[in-house]
Amino acid sequence: MDPADDAPPAILRRTPSWLMNQLAAHAQRMVGERLESLGVRRHHYSALSALAEFGPMSQADLGRHTHLDRSDVTAVTSELEEKGLITRTPDPADRRRNVVSVTEDGLAFRERLAKLVSEAQDELLAPLNEGERERFTASLVQMVGHHAKRKGSGSWATEPGERKPGMGKG
Amino acid sequence: MDPADDAPPAILRRTPSWLMNQLAAHAQRMVGERLESLGVRRHHYSALSALAEFGPMSQADLGRHTHLDRSDVTAVTSELEEKGLITRTPDPADRRRNVVSVTEDGLAFRERLAKLVSEAQDELLAPLNEGERERFTASLVQMVGHHAKRKGSGSWATEPGERKPGMGKG
DNA sequence: CTGCCAACGTTGGCAAGACCAACAGTTCCT
DNA sequence: AGGAACTGTTGGTCTTGCCAACGTTGGCAG
Numbered sequence A, B: 001m002d003p004a005d006d007a008p009p010a011i012l013r014r015t016p017s018w019l020m021n022q023l024a025a026h027a028q029r030m031v032g033e034r035l036e037s038l039g040v041r042r043h044h045y046s047a048l049s050a051l052a053e054f055g056p057m058s059q060a061d062l063g064r065h066t067h068l069d070r071s072d073v074t075a076v077t078s079e080l081e082e083k084g085l086i087t088r089t090p091d092p093a094d095r096r097r098n099v100v101s102v103t104e105d106g107l108a109f110r111e112r113l114a115k116l117v118s119e120a121q122d123e124l125l126a127p128l129n130e131g132e133r134e135r136f137t138a139s140l141v142q143m144v145g146h147h148a149k150r151k152g153s154g155s156w157a158t159e160p161g162e163r164k165p166g167m168g169k170g
Numbered sequence C: 001c002t003g004c005c006a007a008c009g010t011t012g013g014c015a016a017g018a019c020c021a022a023c024a025g026t027t028c029c030t
Numbered sequence D: 001a002g003g004a005a006c007t008g009t010t011g012g013t014c015t016t017g018c019c020a021a022c023g024t025t026g027g028c029a030g
Helices: A016-036 A042-054 A059-066 A070-082 A104-124 A130-151 B016-036 B042-054 B059-066 B070-082 B104-125 B130-151
Strands: A086-090 A098-102 B086-090 B098-102
Touching (some): A016 A042, A016 A104, A016 B042, A016 B104, A042 A059, A042 A070, A042 A086, A042 A104, A042 B016, A059 A070, A098 A104, A130 B104, A130 B130, B016 B104, B042 B059, B042 B086, B042 B098, B042 B104, B059 B070, B070 B086, B098 B104
Antiparallel strands (some): A086 A098
């Protein structure tokens, strides 16, 4: 009767940051496994998503949108370019910059990734019902927005045109 | 008037795993900075907490309680031993094992760490009110428990004698 | 008792992620 | 004109989560 020899100390079980780290590790595994099956990592998905939504932009902007360091953006874009999912061309208007754009293949690929990522979300949130999921996610958004402001410049946390009471689904 | 040039793509802003990773990164920074001021990392705090709550145990057990790999436990215990916060002695009853125990200094040190960690929690949860914090934490516990079961052996998720008042269900 | 398997602690390694520092080329501002 | 700020790149650090191998020890089947 003691297979349950493992049990985190109560103090940790009540510490949100510890719980978050545990859960984030699980989440990374679930998402990571799926993306790995298509040969990419999570940053590639973030980059493709930003480009798909906002259109072509410089690597620096890409980094700001995805919260990635400039140096990491360099690596990610290089890998995506190799796969033909994006193009990277010098900006004639500002010769410091590269203009990064998604290709058709990139857009299609991103759709496939999105499905896999969506699956992972369901697995992650499995124990929560609909209402709990919404409250949980809302709290996450609130906190991420709050802490992002401290470092970054933007105030995207309270963005117009996205208040959705019902938040139905698409 | 476009300092808010940064804004994660909407698809990411609605993806719990992405939000979790962002927030977990912030949390790690907040906790990490504070622990660093006392010369330790997060794992040291976890180990000390487990030993403080459950008493002396083998390194393997310590790893199970804290969700740490055996190899990482070796490193952590070595560092804690160097600082005189724990002792590590061979178990006469089972010579494969080391018995790890907290010292008096270790217990006192853990208290100081606990205060710092607690501070970090407040900073992390700042944007949430009392009720939101409880619901958020409860959801975390639920999910961590759910996903821990899949790998580990134990069923600590539904442990008796710890039902909190706010922990209602949906 | 022997032989085998499981568990333990240790070492050494890997990959990912989050960062940081420095650099040369460019642009902007004064 | 000159300095400050930005861009992309290279190369590095540190932490975390793993995994493989090894020698030692314990438990168990035969």
